[in-house]
Amino acid sequence: LNSEHFDLELPNRRIIESFKKLGIPHLNLLPNMRKEAEAIRQRVYMPLGDMHWNTIGHRIAGEEIAKYIGANYFEN
DSSP: OOTTTSOTTHHHHHHHHHHHHHTOOOOOOHHHHHHHHHHHTOOOBOSTTOOSBOHHHHHHHHHHHHHHHHHHHSOO
C-alpha cells in the first residue's frame, strides 16, 4: 500500500485506543521495531511484502516483550 494514499498506522492506533479505553495492558511493538530497524539498517519483515517478521524482527520483538514483562510484572 502507498502511504501517501492510505493511513498505514490507522489499524494500530485504533487497537491501542481501544485497549486504553478498556484498561487492557498492552505493548505497542511498532515504534521500537521501527527504531531498532533504522538503527541497525536492517529489514525486520520477510521479503516481497510479506508482513511476517523475519529472524531480526522476532529477536527485536522478543527483547521488547521481555523488557515489558520484566518492568511490569516482576519485582526488582
